[in-house]
Amino acid sequence: MNPSLDAVLVLVVLLNFFTLGSSRVSAVIRATGTQGVLLAALPFLVHEPLSTHVVLAGLGTLAVKGIALPWLLMRAMRDVTIRREVEPLIGFTTSLLLGGAGTGLALLFSGGLPLAPEHAESRLVPAAFATVFTGFLVLTTRRKAITQIVGYLILENGIFLFGLLLLDALPVMVELGVLLDLLVGVFVMGIVLHHIQRTFSTIDTARFSTLKE
Amino acid sequence: MNIGPLDCVLVPLAFAILAFVVPSNRLRPLVLPAGALANLAVAIAALADGTRSTAGGWLVLDALGKLVILTVALLFFFCALYAPGYLRVRADRSNRQLCGGLFFQVAMLSLVATSHHLGLLWVALEATTLSSAPLIYFNRTPKALEAAWKYLLICSVGIALALLGSFFLAYASLHGPHSSTLLFDDLVANAASLSKPWLHAAFVTLLVGYGTKMGLAPMHTWKPDAYGEAPGILGAMLAGGVTSGAVIALLRLLAIMHAAGEAGFAQPILVVMGLVSMVFAAVFMVRQKDIKRMLAYSSIEHMGVLILGFGLGGLALFGALLHLICNALTKGILFLATGNLHRAYGSKSTDVVTGALDRVPISASLFLVGFLAITGSPPFGPFVSEFTILRAAFASDHFVAGGLFLVLLMAVFLGMGSTVLLAVHGKAPPETATDAASADTPQLTLPIVGLVLVVTCLGVWLPAAFVQLLEQAAASVEGPR
Numbered sequence: 001m002n003p004s005l006d007a008v009l010v011l012v013v014l015l016n017f018f019t020l021g022s023s024r025v026s027a028v029i030r031a032t033g034t035q036g037v038l039l040a041a042l043p044f045l046v047h048e049p050l051s052t053h054v055v056l057a058g059l060g061t062l063a064v065k066g067i068a069l070p071w072l073l074m075r076a077m078r079d080v081t082i083r084r085e086v087e088p089l090i091g092f093t094t095s096l097l098l099g100g101a102g103t104g105l106a107l108l109f110s111g112g113l114p115l116a117p118e119h120a121e122s123r124l125v126p127a128a129f130a131t132v133f134t135g136f137l138v139l140t141t142r143r144k145a146i147t148q149i150v151g152y153l154i155l156e157n158g159i160f161l162f163g164l165l166l167l168d169a170l171p172v173m174v175e176l177g178v179l180l181d182l183l184v185g186v187f188v189m190g191i192v193l194h195h196i197q198r199t200f201s202t203i204d205t206a207r208f209s210t211l212k213e
Numbered sequence: 214m215n216i217g218p219l220d221c222v223l224v225p226l227a228f229a230i231l232a233f234v235v236p237s238n239r240l241r242p243l244v245l246p247a248g249a250l251a252n253l254a255v256a257i258a259a260l261a262d263g264t265r266s267t268a269g270g271w272l273v274l275d276a277l278g279k280l281v282i283l284t285v286a287l288l289f290f291f292c293a294l295y296a297p298g299y300l301r302v303r304a305d306r307s308n309r310q311l312c313g314g315l316f317f318q319v320a321m322l323s324l325v326a327t328s329h330h331l332g333l334l335w336v337a338l339e340a341t342t343l344s345s346a347p348l349i350y351f352n353r354t355p356k357a358l359e360a361a362w363k364y365l366l367i368c369s370v371g372i373a374l375a376l377l378g379s380f381f382l383a384y385a386s387l388h389g390p391h392s393s394t395l396l397f398d399d400l401v402a403n404a405a406s407l408s409k410p411w412l413h414a415a416f417v418t419l420l421v422g423y424g425t426k427m428g429l430a431p432m433h434t435w436k437p438d439a440y441g442e443a444p445g446i447l448g449a450m451l452a453g454g455v456t457s458g459a460v461i462a463l464l465r466l467l468a469i470m471h472a473a474g475e476a477g478f479a480q481p482i483l484v485v486m487g488l489v490s491m492v493f494a495a496v497f498m499v500r501q502k503d504i505k506r507m508l509a510y511s512s513i514e515h516m517g518v519l520i521l522g523f524g525l526g527g528l529a530l531f532g533a534l535l536h537l538i539c540n541a542l543t544k545g546i547l548f549l550a551t552g553n554l555h556r557a558y559g560s561k562s563t564d565v566v567t568g569a570l571d572r573v574p575i576s577a578s579l580f581l582v583g584f585l586a587i588t589g590s591p592p593f594g595p596f597v598s599e600f601t602i603l604r605a606a607f608a609s610d611h612f613v614a615g616g617l618f619l620v621l622l623m624a625v626f627l628g629m630g631s632t633v634l635l636a637v638h639g640k641a642p643p644e645t646a647t648d649a650a651s652a653d654t655p656q657l658t659l660p661i662v663g664l665v666l667v668v669t670c671l672g673v674w675l676p677a678a679f680v681q682l683l684e685q686a687a688a689s690v691e692g693p694r
Binding site for chain 2: 113114116132139145148149152155156159162163165166167168169170171173174177178180181184185188189191192195196199200205208
């Protein structure tokens with residue numbers, strides 16, 4: 001048991017709820033950025049003896065998830081949005097209730113998983129599944145393209161949490177590769193977003209209905 | 214000559230950089246055939262060598278990797294021959310992204326094919342998604358934009374799931390006496406000690422993740438949009454090249470399942486997934502007016518055929534590996550010929566495209582040949598591969614799967630045939646201000662003829678060395694028989 005680790009994980013899960021209940025796009029982006037900064041601290045807390053691997057993973061995460069991605073998204077938002085509300089398909093209360101149910105299920109589900117003995121007490125696994133679930137919820141219930149990118153980032157954050165259990169399997173090269181893909185991905189999404197705004201005068205994906213059977 | 218795995222990646226990467234730095238929009242397309250020829254030469258030279266590994270076992274050039282590299286290189290070679298003629302028609306827009314992006318895509322696919330570290334494989338496969346998305350928007354239409362967005366978002370989310378699945382796989386290895394790893398060879402060697410529940414979870418998650426990237430139903434929704442709006446060359450490379458990258462990722466996973474003695478868990482899932490994809494394709498193919506979207510559903514069907522073959526195993530796996538290359542090259546014929554029809558009529562809907570045999574006889578004939586080949590008519594390659602899978606299904610007493618396979622192939626033949634016949638037969642509409650004459654030029658038809666020759670060759674004569682390569686690749690998945 002590691003009290004500071006648990007504290008950080010609780011904050012990460014609280015930020016999930018904040019994202020689900022918040023109505024302003026800028027607040028949602030800032031919450032994801034804060035989550036990124038918190039995630040950057042986790043490698044240091046999980047893997048006690050300090051190694052270059054841990055330092056690089058932490059700094060890389062801070063640079064990409066904590067700084068670069070929120071900055072890219074904020075810039076994209078200033079570029080494109082006229083109305084800055086989130087515009088969900090379901091109400092905020094319903095979102096929060098679903099998020100709560102998902103987090104509860106994640107806790108129950110993780111309790112039943114055959115975890116390695118050293119992880120049996122860890123809160124990392126339930127936090128990871130709860131965050132992955134939140135990511136999916138945001139992806140599927142928010143109409144604006146920019147909030148869909150945020151959902152994708154939350155999903156990636158959840159996967160990152162699970163990856164913290166596996167220091168040996170993920171050499172620094174691969175970990176940085178994953179971050180680079182994420183950065184380039186959001187960058188390209190930002191460009192596409194810009195074109196969408198110029199072409200359709202909106203980034204509401206509900207307008208995306210010309211291509212269907 | 215000694216060709217290592219890294220050479221297969223670095224050669225196309227060097228040409229990608231060259232394509233980006235060439236300043237002239239008129240000369241840049243010529244880099245494509247030159248680079249594709251060099252890439253093909255490397256891929257063929259690599260065939261002769263044994264298995265070679267570098268970078269501490271991270272990059273290995275094995276039989277399966279060689280097969281995918283050869284498939285991509287052949288397809289890319291003919292697409293690249295076609296490209297200068299096509300880009301001359303599209304001289305009004307910059308082709309820097311398209312030329313550089315295609316080389317980058319090929320380089321990343323080579324990295325996917327040679328990568329024996331599943332984390333690195335993931336990074337490279339995601340890189341193909343990111344590099345393809347801007348290319349889908351090459352034609353700068355609102356529909357292309359919508360398609361690019363859906364492709365980018367759905368494939369990124371799908372592949373994010375694949376990353377989670379890879380982590381599950383690494384976690385499964387934590388339970389044995391060994392430390393957690395994502396090195397393919399270590400996972401296969403220690404497969405017996407992998408934790409079964411985690412291995413099952415990894416299999417399902419990876420199948421959904423990489424299945425999204427392959428375009429298996431029901432995760433296929435991006436495919437008709439992306440293939441429908443992409444330029445013909447890119448459609449061919451997506452349908453034949455990028456899907457092969459996702460296929461090899463799934464084959465590596467299947468090899469681990471076989472080594473762990475869990476084939477009994479994996480194979481029925483694959484068979485069902487394969488048949489479901491074929492059903493989706495057969496249903497949506499009916500009355501499909503848009504030719505390129507029809508090709509996308511055909512691609513979904515053939516991804517289903519591949520997965521079905523993997524699930525049946527044994528001889529069917531051999532057939533499916535042969536089908537991988539046959540399908541890729543035949544998709545090349547269809548997408549490039551459709552590109553010609555599209556330009557000749559200024560439309561890809563059969564409301565406008567009729568009587569193509571009158572308007573553009575060569576392209577329309579090639580399109581018809583491509584249709585016959587992809588639906589499994591002799592004497593083309595897909596006939597042999599599909600027949601092999603069918604024979605294997607009945608020989609291994611999978612009568613239900615084999616029967617459904619046969620019925621679905623017929624249904625797809627009928628559905629696709631009605632659209633194709635509508636396009637090529639009948640009376641052509643009065644000539645509008647399109648460049649019909651330019652569609653049947655040798656530059657835009659000879660590369661397709663080349664593909665037809667290769668696909669016919671695969672149907673009538675398989676070189677012994679190639680059969681051996683396929684057998685080695687199948688053995689690397691299921692273990693020596």
